[in-house]
Amino acid sequence: MNNLLIAERDRLVADLGLTSARWQVLETVGLQSAAVSAAQIARQLHISRQAVQRVLNDLAGQGLVALTADAGDKRAQLVSVTPEGSRMLLELDRRSEALRQKILQDDHGLVAGFLEHANHVAGQGGRDAEPHPTPRPDTAQPAAWPARAADAAMAVPARSFETVQGHILDSIRSGLLQSGDRLPAERELASNLGVGRSAVREALRSLEISGLLRFKRGVGGGAFLRESGSEGIETSIRSMLILGRLPLTDLLEVRASLLGQCARLGAQRGTEQDFAQMDRNIDELERCVRTFKDQVAAIVPATEFYRLAARSTHNRLMVLLVDAIADLVAEMLTELKHRPRLNSVTARREMVAAMRERRADDAARVIRSHSSDTNRLLLRSKRTFAQQP
Template sequence: MNDGQDLAFHQVRTRRVFEEICEQIRQRLASGVLKPGDKLPAERDLAVEFRVSRPAVREALRTLEMSGVISLQKGVKGGAFIRDGNPQLLTQSLQDLMFLGRVSLRSLAETRELITGVVIKLACERATEADFQAIEQNIDFIAGIQDLQQRGEAGALFFRLIAQATRNEVLMMLVDSMGDIVRYVVDKAGRKPRPELVPIRRRILKAMRARDADAAMKNMGEYLAVIHGDLEGEPVEVVRPGRSLQAVTRNAAVLRGGAVAKKMPKTAPKAAPKTVSKTAPKGTATAAARLAPAKVAATRAGRRAA
């Protein structure tokens, strides 16, 4: 953005105020007026230009920061800066949806299989000898190591190298995002040695070098069947409304361990308790307890009005 360039924001008239602010900033980004690295005007100046309160601007900036559009930096030279695109945000969004129960592992695995088929087909058409050599070196590296964590990281690179051969950045982001989530689940469940995958990788590479997309896709299907087979029936704790992430983490071991599961009650209580113990651990307050302050405030307001 050139110094002195008018961003031409308009007075907010519709929606919730902070949403309209976010939308206008996104529009300037889409039109090219704002570019990665540009610094937005100060909070006070934005409030004047939008003709809104500073808290509304502050909420909009926080929303854009959580969305990965801007970064908020402190200090004399700080401020709100437009960020470069970060594919990791896609991974985080999909992972959050999975934890919230909106995306199932089965759907994720199915989508990964479909997209990988497209990736293999394009890679067979567009890959160069340099791509094939990089994939071959990756396979040789995996075959020569025993550490399961390193093998997992190298396995993720195997998919990334194939995606890079498509010369399609969107496919690369999708492959990385879904692969990262699958790795997370596998790591939580406990990795298993899979020596049978090395020869399958070599068959995939051989078919790709021959530009035989059908054979490459068939072998990739066999590969993914092994990987995704570990995910079937794997319990992934989701974050229910009113539950804390700490509680989810504590229950993860209970879900996977039969011995520990015996300690859990067979049925959940039908109703949440009306009160919360003063000694209850942080993050375990019920919805009723969280609403209690609001009810007290409403009661006091009613008494004052009376």
């Protein structure tokens, strides 16, 4: 709805040489009782000072605002509305009222329904909530800014980078963005959403950390929607371990339960191709254990076995969870310089044999018993994890 209203406002003022962003900033300047700085306007609108300054420069070029030196701060300028700007504000008020009437007369009642729902959420627990709550003075928006109606109803304005995040997530949910697609450039996103590029960068970085985006440098680079993977889950778990917000025992308990469930579901759903891949993996693990002197050489096939067990369940979420935990376990085993033993090979062969014969309980029992032994070893890595930067 926010995007639709912004587009409608852009259409209404296109003949005046304005955009929604210029309209909003000009109105905010017009509401001030005295000349103010770009930083003060930015704080009121909850966007970056740089974004406001760029818009003010455009408005000054159109003769709608005047920029004067600030006697108290030589690095800053004060902005005020010119007589031409005042006449423009009167025209904007007229057009804004026409837009509001158009929205209220919407045959489908979309906006009225949205505001009713927003007010219901804001007023839960009290039946006498006003239909249009009055914003607090420090967060009040210009009266002619209907695109922020939801924020006014909730009395909690969204931060700029959250607006960018919401726009990207909506595009994914609607199918406009799919795995592998490249997002618009930072400048384009900032212009379309009326925010500063710093807000766009913050949103993109947050989505990258969550595992939703990946970045590519060079020609043809940019931000891309990541194909489904476990990176975001792994990053979150790792951060919680490092910060001490997740006990390692909790992670290891979940690991043992997941592997037991993998064995159980794999016994029910696994194919001969799944079991053959697990057999080859066990053969590689045994070769590494018997021939390599390097203590960590066998860790890769040892943890890869758990990934293959998860894939035999044909449950995508199970695969994501096990992949994320397998990466962390491999890291801990490497730090401990632990070398898998032949009993690891034996336990895996027993598990796969039970899965082939569809003995789900036996398969789960074998791997859970082996996981418990491994977990006791992994608990020694708790201190190592906590010391990571």
